[in-house]
Amino acid sequence: MTLQRSGGRRGRAAKRASSAEQTFDAAWRQWKRPYPPVEQFSADEIESIHETSLRVLRDIGIKVLNDEARGLYRSAGMTEVDDKIIRFDPDALMALMAHAPADVTLHSRNPTRTQTLGGPNVGITTSAGSPNCSDLQGGRRPGTHADYDNFCKVAQAFDVIHFIGPVVEPQDVPLGLRHLHMTRSIAALTEKIPFVYFRGRQAIADSYEILRLAHGLGEDEFPNTCVSYSVANSNSPLQLDGLMCRGIIDAARAGQMMILTPFTLAGAMAPVTIPGALVMQNAEALAGLCLSQIVRPGSPVCYGSFTSNVDMRTGAPAFGTPEYVKAAFASGQLARRYNVPLRSSAPTASNAPDAQAAYESQMSLWGALMGGANLILHGAGWLEGGLTISAEKFIIDVEVLQMFAEIFKPVEVTEATLAYDAIADVRHGGHFFGTQHTLDRFETAFYSPLLSDWSNFENYRDRGAMDTTQRANRIFFDTLAAHEDPAMPQDRLEAIDAFIAKRTQEGGADIEQ
């Protein structure tokens, strides 16, 4: 059941979690930020960003490359001008945004893993969408179905991961069938809340059908039960392409959460100034979010922030930069302005799971979490600006996430924790190690690390001087080896497999539709 690692939480952290097993640290599964969010700008400055983005939407507009979406916008009081451009009426837009819910509850098959996002609640996803994966043994390589399953299994083991992304692209599965197998793997191997790609009407419908079967929901129940999340990236600057429009519409009809994330890299697809990049992010986010509310008022949505900057010498995207941190703080202010949950991320541009990867991802994570993000995408495993998911980085990130889960736990101040009696007992020059006050608490007093090595140099050296990346590699594969599928009723799995067989026979999905 466990990795046979000593120590309290260290063992439990890597333990298989099945629906039959109800022992877990609730605070690791349900994060609540205990601190007020850090603010980058004054209220007036945020209002200037808001007002400027409304001006962009009103006077410049968004190019919308889908006929149905343009029709929906027109039906809600927006204006279509030449060349597929929708111009937005600010009052109509804000009236639509008022329908967007402040909190979204996403259901897991395991009720202890159901997540509510919004306010101080925070959920974490794995890295998502990488074409490549890597580990110390196999190096960097195109992802396969087997790699995809491996990352799903390891994600299932850690309670601080709440959502699962498309961890790596299974490039050995034909494109038209890929969504079927990706969704089945997530449903069968994990209890994490799954991501559904916006890869066309058929692929979305197939994915939702597999999730409906996995949850045992009736066709009428599914659209009122949010069990998945998707990301629509606007095509910055100021465009919504056909696939994204299709996804926004279909997710809203199906009652599934849609995150509108503009890909606003300052200096490239967005202005070189942080306020300017935020104006563009905000305009695109509002345009996409309000489309969901036109389709179905009250449908679950999330404001997505991914604003970062590029290296101005090369154009390469950068993450975890000072500019990224400031944009993350400001994005929290903007999402709260509209009273919707905020999605942020924990990315890095590093090519290796090394010190740079650790400090850039942690910069991103502090910016996101202290800025008030409710959902951290790419929380574990991301490397190379998303081109690779790394086994070792995954474990490094899990360690940092576990530390954050512990930071977010409140500390009680009571007569017992103030410890006057213990201090009076030990007095001058003594030691607290063996006191009753310590013995009563030592097992749970402190976070016990999964990965960090706190031994002295001599012990570290004598054990082979394994650095953090090497230790992370071992933990990843030990965790993988310990995986057992979480329980799922046999008839549900059979129904899923029958559905996949039928859809395969039909030729899969047309991804471009």
Added chain:
Amino acid sequence: MTLQRSGGRRGRAAKRASSAEQTFDAAWRQWKRPYPPVEQFSADEIESIHETSLRVLRDIGIKVLNDEARGLYRSAGMTEVDDKIIRFDPDALMALMAHAPADVTLHSRNPTRTQTLGGPNVGITTSAGSPNCSDLQGGRRPGTHADYDNFCKVAQAFDVIHFIGPVVEPQDVPLGLRHLHMTRSIAALTEKIPFVYFRGRQAIADSYEILRLAHGLGEDEFPNTCVSYSVANSNSPLQLDGLMCRGIIDAARAGQMMILTPFTLAGAMAPVTIPGALVMQNAEALAGLCLSQIVRPGSPVCYGSFTSNVDMRTGAPAFGTPEYVKAAFASGQLARRYNVPLRSSAPTASNAPDAQAAYESQMSLWGALMGGANLILHGAGWLEGGLTISAEKFIIDVEVLQMFAEIFKPVEVTEATLAYDAIADVRHGGHFFGTQHTLDRFETAFYSPLLSDWSNFENYRDRGAMDTTQRANRIFFDTLAAHEDPAMPQDRLEAIDAFIAKRTQEGGADIEQ
């Protein structure tokens, strides 16, 4: 003059900074935290910690192993009981604390490097006090005078380092002469504000005399010009030893800044609970800080926080832990309760300059900086809980510090930075790379990294796949090779050398006195 690295700040960051050279980014030399501090506890809870620490001081007291210090305490209304224990009158103690200044200005020989601590102002020091040093070429080894000088030279090159600690113990210099050569090296090789060890009356006086000569101050001017800082560690629990008392008294008489830092590792020298460890930290800090105010009301002091926890399985100290972060947030609240500057740190327990070192130090740093610390000790180079200073870790830390200096810079929200016109110009699906708005700003828009590699995987691989630690090694030694001593009047250096020759002839200092 530069490292011949391309890019705006990248070159300048590693540039030799002499007093003749006045081109620098003022925001890197004078950090101001733009965010309100993060608070761990409610005001009531902080008051409970305060009140409990006063109860500890009143009813249990502090063991004070120096006759003069006990006499000073008695003269200020405190009570001596058996076994050298001083019990504190809370009202008298708080009246003394009211004399402690809210801000301390520490003077550099180069006025652009003079630092004021307190309020939102933040200063950074190098790592300090390690017996060992390490780099990839030479491995881990006992420190020498040459190593000491090398770290001084590299520290001088980076504007985000404001203070210099005793970077590594020069073990090849006899103990009684060591302070003379350490102080001379700092004075001659750097313009950073120096640390003075509390290693007995003679060593302190010698160090102050060298600094007086370096600054060209008269004997009457020196005690009114703060040019150095020292740390007195209480011998937790609840003891002040002879050397520390001696230092507190001598620093106050000389007008030099004294940081009272309790070494309160929860579960070992302090209670296993965070509130209990903070009670002990606070009691010891107040006891030491008020001694300075008895000696000389208004003398410059700083509240030192180093509360962390141990690994309860082994007793090994741990740093950058969730508990460390919470204690750092809370310590800011306590220091502000007494209106004195706060010292915190950026430590790690890692044995290698790897991912663990990066994520633990950054956890510490975020806790310290967002908690409101004014002085970050061990800001660059620390490894192994302080047993080693690492060349590579030094550069990794400088990179993270530079990122923080940039995060702390305010962002202007103006019509120009909101960039409406640039957005109107680029419109849908265009690119901002070549716009005038970008061209006007691209050179200074974003932080340009010293160490981080943002190139794509193919370029990274083709350049030898050097990881962050290997790149940091190269930057350290390139920076060292580019060092030139900052200007100092020749007569001052001659006076210092004559003084050192005289004190050497006299046999140096008796460190135990």
